[in-house]
Amino acid sequence: MIFTLKIYFDTIRHLKLSQLFWQLRYKIRAKQFLKNKYFNNLYDEFESLSFVNTEILYKKNLLIEPLIFKFLNLEKKFVEKINWNFSEYGKLWNYNLEYFDYLHQQDISIEERIKLINDFYNYSLLNKRTLEPYPVSLRSINIIKFSIRDGILDKRILNFVYQELSFLDKNYEFQILGNHLLENAFALSLGGAFFKREDWLNKGIRILYKELKEQILEDGAHFELSPMYHQIILFRVLELIDWYQNYGDKDANFLSFFRDIASKMRSWAGNIQFANGDIPLFNDSAKGIAYDIVTLNDYANILGIESKNLPLGQSGYRSFLNSNYEIKIDLAQIGASYQPGHAHADALSFILYSQELPLIVEQGTSTYQIGKRRNLERSTEAHNTIVLNGRDQSEVWGGFRVGKRAKTTIHYEGQNGYTGSHNGYKNLGIIHTRSFIFEEAKIQITDTLSQNGNAKAYVHLHPDRRLSKINDKRFIIDDMVTIDFDGAETIVSDNYEYADSYNQYRPAIRFVISFERELSTTIFFKHSR
Incomplete structure (x- = not known):
């Protein structure tokens, strides 16, 4: 119980007071639904807006054919009619179903697209489907853009869009902030201009101006x-x-x-x-x-x-490129402090490419479903950095929450290297420092602990890489790259599942290197170009 209370405290103390206020307000507010309500003065005239008409912005292959949808690499064929509350593939898949991005597929007839929109609204009315601000935002933008681009000013459809925007105007996601609030404001700005609601437009613009300056x-x-x-x-x-x-x-x-x-x-x-x-x-x-x-x-x-x-x-990410390799380094903080829902416990990690192909990667993000896989993908061991005593640097939990969090400090950055540290293990009395030194055909990565600890370094190879062992501390990858671990007590090549896309997994190999105080990892690139 004490641990649970502490995690809640460490999570909540980073929130803005306004978020707590709006969280409470939204919790006690009754659920809202679409109604058979019509706005008599809605159809006098819509604002004549325009978008660049270019193929580059058309999304394809979301609606494969009538009743067959594919989102997040998961395909579903509905029988006879669409279940707009379909949840077998998780909440995010269902959200994608109701975003209506597929309205921009030009291989679907206009009549079919109109039918899909009407079917959704009919279903929502009949089943009292709960309105939610984020999908309402994306759906409103997509339907308005479809209406403008294809000149389809369907009064019944636009009536429901107007009703949803009226709901959104009273339900901005001030409890979440971040990208959610931006999406709300983008939708109300466009909707305000289209429906000639200056109050919506002006409020949306005020929020965008304030939030983008901060975000x-x-x-x-x-x-x-x-x-x-x-x-x-x-x-x-x-x-x-x-x-x-x-x-x-x-x-x-x-x-x-x-x-x-x-x-x-x-x-x-x-x-x-x-x-x-x-x-x-x-x-x-x-x-x-x-x-x-x-x-x-x-x-x-x-x-x-x-x-x-x-x-x-300021982002904390750094990059280095030469003729043999390209590396991206994470020297960033948990971001954003009051909205860390998409953050991982990954301080001082890195991703490495050689000859424009991925060599060392991270385990990836394949799901937002709360559970074992989501917890793993946000954990420290899923990244190319150090785990002490089996603990994460930052307490990632609940799918989208972070309790105690590591603070990263950049000590040195120069033309050929970086040094940073984090205090995510200060409760163990240990500071982890990592330095990167770049040479034309070599990278030297040195991990130093402020005192001895039960440390494990993780290095994840891309699934396409082939690994061979030279000796207990030296390995060769694809007959081109050699990697040495000096200071290691044990080195284990372990299997893991790599995901660079949602719901797709490929078997791959990672190193798990045990050490106590200092580990020097040297990566040699055989063939200089």
């Missing part, structure tokens, strides 16, 4: 420090610029602010990606969810938004 860091990163969510929010920023720049009653200062934010975010996206276009899957990140960086850059170019070319800084 976008000095180096352009989104403060939840997930490269995937960074791309999602960058797309939303570009999307707003797209329609707002041609909006008749636009605020020039706000548009200028938004273009500046997009430029900063584009810079960070470019800095964090690998040379082959991959993103490092730090924190909650997976392939196949967000638009890739090439697509986002194309969109930005169409809108005339250039990159600011800011160096990596």
